[in-house]
Amino acid sequence: MKLFDLTGKKALVTGGSRGLGRGMAEGLLEAGAEVIITGVSDRVLETASELREQGHQVSGISFDLSNRGQIEKAFKEVLKKFDNQIDILVNNAGIQRRNKAEEFRQKDWDDVIEVNLNSVFRLSQLAAEQMLKNKGGKIINIASLLSFFGGYTVPAYAASKGGVAQLTKALSNEWAAKGINVNAVAPGYMDTDMNTALVNNEERNKLIMSRIPAGRWGKAEDMKGIAVFLASEASDYLSGAVIPVDGGYLGR
Secondary structure (H helix, E strand, O other): OHHHOOOOOEEEEOOOOOHHHHHHHHHHHHOOOEEEEEEOOOHHHHHHHHHHHOOOOEEEEEOOOOOHHHHHHHHHHHHHHOOOOOOEEEEOOOOOOOOOHHHOOHHHHHHHHHHHHHHHHHHHHHHHHHHHHOOOEEEEEEOOHHHOOOOOOOHHHHHHHHHHHHHHHHHHHHHHHHOEEEEEEEEOOEOOHHHHHHHOOHHHHHHHHOOOOOOOOEOHHHHHHHHHHHHOHHHOOOOOOEEEEOOOHHHO
16 A cells, blocks of 8 residues: 555664564565664674565664764765665664662663663754755654653663653654654563563563553564554654554553
């Protein structure tokens, strides 16, 4: 259907080598987009190679989102590969640190905020500069259920994801009238590497599962549809939204 067709669109997906990022990248590729995925290690290059073997237009760039200089350099490389066209930005990459709030290290706080919030703002700025020249685009931020509540032993992550939700609204207020839709997806409890500690904690796992009406943890494939929707013409009048993809968790 044309509303969801991304043929000719160029998308950047951070943290696209695995987990939810890979799921969203695959969704965009399947809808016809050309995609660059990023990661902090050479694994991103291996993932890009695997996806190319499936017939997709995709390449990978390895850089560290905690390094502001590397962000600037990598984005210039993205624009060069895309001939100065960027239609879709998915700010997916994120890190997690766990500890009691009273014992949480300052460095862990700084690392999480730098990757999960500061880099989202800078990449959005860089993408918007180009999108404004090209008369529009789509920015998709990855928030969290912890954008709505506080979590436990993850104060930096909760703060960063609360910030992502508010940043999404703030950028939407400024850019929606200029053709840039800025929205966020708030994944629920997803069975990814980041949540291994929860999945393997029998007590916490049981508690979480008891509140998910869908009766299961989410999977990377569950992010494909929402990514394509928010990247396509189908969402042209949607901006500033934070959309849960959580199996019904928030409604319980």
